Amino acid sequence: MAGDRRCIGVFDSGIGGLTVVRELRRRLPHEEIVYFGDTARVPYGIKSAETVTRFARENCDFLLRFDPKMIVVACNTASAAALPALEGTLPIPMCGVVEPGAREAVLLGRGQTIAVIATEATIASDAYRRAMKQYDPHVRVIQRPCPLFVPLAEEGRPSSDPIVKAVVEDYLEPIVRLDPKVLVLGCTHYPLLKEAIAEVTGPEVKLVDSGEQTARAVAEQLTAGGALSDRTGRARLRCYVSDNPQRFRELGQRFLDHAVVDVTWISPEQFFASDVTTVAQHA
Amino acid sequence: MAGDRRCIGVFDSGIGGLTVVRELRRRLPHEEIVYFGDTARVPYGIKSAETVTRFARENCDFLLRFDPKMIVVACNTASAAALPALEGTLPIPMCGVVEPGAREAVLLGRGQTIAVIATEATIASDAYRRAMKQYDPHVRVIQRPCPLFVPLAEEGRPSSDPIVKAVVEDYLEPIVRLDPKVLVLGCTHYPLLKEAIAEVTGPEVKLVDSGEQTARAVAEQLTAGGALSDRTGRARLRCYVSDNPQRFRELGQRFLDHAVVDVTWISPEQFFASDVTTVAQHA
Numbered sequence: 001m002a003g004d005r006r007c008i009g010v011f012d013s014g015i016g017g018l019t020v021v022r023e024l025r026r027r028l029p030h031e032e033i034v035y036f037g038d039t040a041r042v043p044y045g046i047k048s049a050e051t052v053t054r055f056a057r058e059n060c061d062f063l064l065r066f067d068p069k070m071i072v073v074a075c076n077t078a079s080a081a082a083l084p085a086l087e088g089t090l091p092i093p094m095c096g097v098v099e100p101g102a103r104e105a106v107l108l109g110r111g112q113t114i115a116v117i118a119t120e121a122t123i124a125s126d127a128y129r130r131a132m133k134q135y136d137p138h139v140r141v142i143q144r145p146c147p148l149f150v151p152l153a154e155e156g157r158p159s160s161d162p163i164v165k166a167v168v169e170d171y172l173e174p175i176v177r178l179d180p181k182v183l184v185l186g187c188t189h190y191p192l193l194k195e196a197i198a199e200v201t202g203p204e205v206k207l208v209d210s211g212e213q214t215a216r217a218v219a220e221q222l223t224a225g226g227a228l229s230d231r232t233g234r235a236r237l238r239c240y241v242s243d244n245p246q247r248f249r250e251l252g253q254r255f256l257d258h259a260v261v262d263v264t265w266i267s268p269e270q271f272f273a274s275d276v277t278t279v280a281q282h283a
Numbered sequence: 284m285a286g287d288r289r290c291i292g293v294f295d296s297g298i299g300g301l302t303v304v305r306e307l308r309r310r311l312p313h314e315e316i317v318y319f320g321d322t323a324r325v326p327y328g329i330k331s332a333e334t335v336t337r338f339a340r341e342n343c344d345f346l347l348r349f350d351p352k353m354i355v356v357a358c359n360t361a362s363a364a365a366l367p368a369l370e371g372t373l374p375i376p377m378c379g380v381v382e383p384g385a386r387e388a389v390l391l392g393r394g395q396t397i398a399v400i401a402t403e404a405t406i407a408s409d410a411y412r413r414a415m416k417q418y419d420p421h422v423r424v425i426q427r428p429c430p431l432f433v434p435l436a437e438e439g440r441p442s443s444d445p446i447v448k449a450v451v452e453d454y455l456e457p458i459v460r461l462d463p464k465v466l467v468l469g470c471t472h473y474p475l476l477k478e479a480i481a482e483v484t485g486p487e488v489k490l491v492d493s494g495e496q497t498a499r500a501v502a503e504q505l506t507a508g509g510a511l512s513d514r515t516g517r518a519r520l521r522c523y524v525s526d527n528p529q530r531f532r533e534l535g536q537r538f539l540d541h542a543v544v545d546v547t548w549i550s551p552e553q554f555f556a557s558d559v560t561t562v563a564q565h566a
Contacts, residue, residue, distance in 0.1 A: 040334050041324050046437075051323050051526045054551070148446075151434050154329075163431075166449050243334045268337070 003230025007032040008218065009063035009071040011056075014042035015154070015248055016188035017074030018255035020097060021237065023215035024072070028222070032235040034066045035074075040242035040268075043150060045119025045187070049081040052121060056082035060090060062240075062271055068092060069227050072218060076186050076210065077119050080127030093221060098122075100217040101184050101210030102131035106139060108206045109182045113140045115175045115205075118186030120145045128186055142178055146171045150189045154251060159195035168196045176201055184208045192254060239263045242271060286513025290315040291501070292346035292354040294339070297325035298437070298531055299471035300357030301538035303380060304520065306498035307355070311505070315518040317349045318357075323525035323551075326433060328402025328470070332364040335404060339365035343373060345523075345554055351375060352510050355501060359469050359493065360402050363410030376504060381405075383500040384467050384493030385414035389422060391489045392465045396423045398458045398488075401469030403428045411469055425461055429454045433472045437534060442478035451479045459484055467491045475537060522546045525554060 008028075010021055014037050021035055036059050038044075044052045056078040063071055071094045073079045073086075079096030087094050105114045105128075116128045123145045132139045148167050157164050175183070183205050185191055191209050198207060222228045229235065237260075241248045245263040252260030291311075293304055297320050304318055319342055321327075327335045339361040346354055354377045356362045356369075362379030370377050388397045388411075399411045406428045415422045431450050440447050458466070466488050468474055474492050481490060505511045512518065520543075524531045528546040535543030 040330060042329075046325075046527070046530070047323060048527045147434050147438055148431065151430050155430055163446075163449055163453055166446055170446055244329070244331045247329070 004069050004227040005032070005229050005231060006067055006069040007034045009034050009036070009066060009068035010074045011036040011038065011059040011063060011071070011078070012075040012188060013037070013044040013055075013077065014039045015251050015255055016150070018252055018260070019188045019191045019209075020072065020074035020211040020214055022256050023209075023211040024218060025237065027215040027219050028228075029234050030229045030231040031222075032229070032231075033237045034063060034068065035237065035239045036062055037239065037241045037248060039244050039248060043119070044075060044077040044081075045121050045147070045150065047121060049121070049125060052078055053082040053085050056086060058271070060086060062266070064090070070095065070218065070222065072214065073097065074188060074211075074214070076188060077121045080122045080125040093225070095214060095218050095221060097188065097210040097214045098127050098186070099131050100213035101186065101208050102128050103135060104213045105182045105184045105208045106132050106135040108208065109136075109139070111136065111138075112181035113142060113178060114182045114184065115142045115144070115178070115180035116184045116186045117144050117146045117149075117171065117175075117190065119150070120147060122186055128184060142175055142180060144171060144175055146187075146190075149187065149193055153189040153192040156251070156254065159193055159199070164193060164196050165199070168193065168200050172197065172200045176205070180205060182206045182208060184210065186210065237262065240266050242266055242268070287352050287510040288315070288512050288514060289350055289352040290317045292317050292319070292349060292351035293357045294319040294321065294342040294346060294354070294361070295358040295471060296320070296327040296338075296360065297322045298534050298538055299433070301535055301543070302471045302474045303355065303357035303494040303497055305539050306492075306494040307501060308520065310498040310502050311511075312517050313512045313514040314505075315512070315514075316520045317346060317351065318520065318522045319345055320522065320524045320531060322527050322531060326402070327358060327360040327364075328404045328430070328433065330404060332404070332408060335361055336365040336368050339369060341554070343369060345549070347373070353378065353501065353505065355497065356380065357471060357494075357497070359471060360404045363405045363408040376508070378497060378501050378504060380471065380493040380497045381410050381469070382414050383496035384469065384491050385411050386418060387496045388465045388467050388491045389415050389418040391491065392419075392422070394419065394421070395464035396425060396461060397465045397467065398425045398427070398461070398463035399467045399469045400427050400429045400432075400454065400458075400473065402433070403430060405469055411467060425458055425463060427454060427458055429470075429473075432470065432476055436472040436475040439534070439537065442476055442482070447476060447479050448482070451476065451483050455480065455483045459488070463488060465489045465491060467493065469493065520545065523549050525549055525551070
């Protein structure tokens with residue numbers, strides 16, 4: 001069967017989704033990726049489900065202009081709030097980050113308590129608990145929003161920073177006291193603080209990085225559909241942002257683990273254009 | 284001369300501007316206020332000057348539908364990035380928060396070093412330094428972005444919280460070592476952390492709250508123009524937000540110092556409507 005060389009479309013509220021892209025590129029190096037970071041409207045994690053759903057739909061419309069074979073919602077808040085409403089309305093398959101992370105957590109949890117840390121909006125949506133209940137109707141889930149983790153990660157503070165350590169302890173100690181077996185990092189920024197988190201939770205608590213699990217789920221989905229690319233060599237990563245390409249480039253390296261080279265700013269006129277050719281200039 | 288009972292329009296990226304409204308209502312209790320918080324696109328402090336200017340222009344267009352006598356930009360980032368471009372394009376006077384804060388700082392500084400803390404975007408704009416130079420061409424200014432202060436204030440942590448204390452020390456100790464005489468709180472969220480800030484800077488450093496200075500400047504401007512309201516009794520405060528009125532209500536109380544009662548969500552269709560009557564339904 002001939003390979004499918006169309007790109008994978010990926011979007012996030014901003015820069016965090018690059019941790020998912022990092023995992024996608026590790027597992028699927030031959031897949032071309034078009035990433036959209038909605039940096040003009042970031043963050044989504046403090047916004048309503050209605051607003052996040054509207055933003056997510058617009059981001060999908062934008063990505064569809066690149067003729068992707070699949071769209072990955074590399075944002076926990078958008079996966080939690082918008083994916084159920086969006087799936088089925090698009091002509092191609094979608095994959096969010098909540099479902100793969102929830103599945104892995106239930107597998108690792110083996111009936112013991114699972115903790116989830118995420119943004120306010122993701123926790124409020126209860127999406128992780130709902131996803132886990134599909135696999136284990138009796139699953140016990142503790143959830144906690146950690147609103148300082150995103151700005152801490154974006155400020156570039158390492159896990160060894162005393163402020164990072166203090167904030168991680170402050171959020172996680174009440175969780176650790178409830179003795180969970182698994183902790184889901186339910187926001188794509190959190191892998192940057194993984195070391196500090198592991199130090200507080202200790203070696204008995206397994207950390208689930210939804211980025212890793214999502215990359216695995218995408219690989220399974222493409223393989224099952226016979227839609228893997230038959231390219232050889234490393235495929236291209238193109239990034240589009242709705243604001244501040246310079247900041248995206250500067251911060252992006254830490255999230256992607258290598259330099260973010262190809263970043264293009266998309267103006268509101270281009271983003272909302274119904275005329276598809278507007279983006280062809282950039283593609 | 285008859286009083287001018289038209290409202291004062293106020294906007295901010297979100298909720299922080301309520302600290303400016305609090306000062307406006309203390310000083311000008313008879314002035315009706317219409318506030319717009321752009322909670323769907325908050326924060327502005329990590330975004331580009333172009334994007335912030337576009338958002339600010341749209342916010343002004345929205346407020347103009349209420350026939351205000353003046354527009355107050357109760358957001359340091361928008362005042363720094365957008366006010367010079369907006370002033371003169373509107374049919375009514377405007378007042379930002381940077382200019383009044385800068386003037387007071389120079390008056391209090393008496394030639395000694397002045398420190399400014401604010402968002403990334405406000406610091407990058409250099410607007411405070413430029414404003415201060417108008418009053419003292421030789422002014423010495425130290426500037427530092429404090430990106431964790433906004434989420435700390437929104438999380439509702441009090442000044443006594445150990446995390447707040449640690450973060451305030453982390454940002455301000457390098458500034459205090461340079462021995463400034465004045466510290467400008469160049470973000471409308473920062474007054475919520477004033478006690479913790481004052482503890483680190485000590486009694487010799489005077490803190491300038493741009494909200495207080497802005498209220499004074501607005502009062503002066505209205506008095507000079509004969510445009511004060513001749514109402515008696517406390518005038519109405521109406522708030523409009525582009526997302527999440529419930530969160531605005533919940534968090535607003537701490538910023539305003541009393542309950543935020545009258546909050547209406549404005550949909551994108553209403554916000555971007557060119558038809559003025561769309562808002563009349565809410566007014």
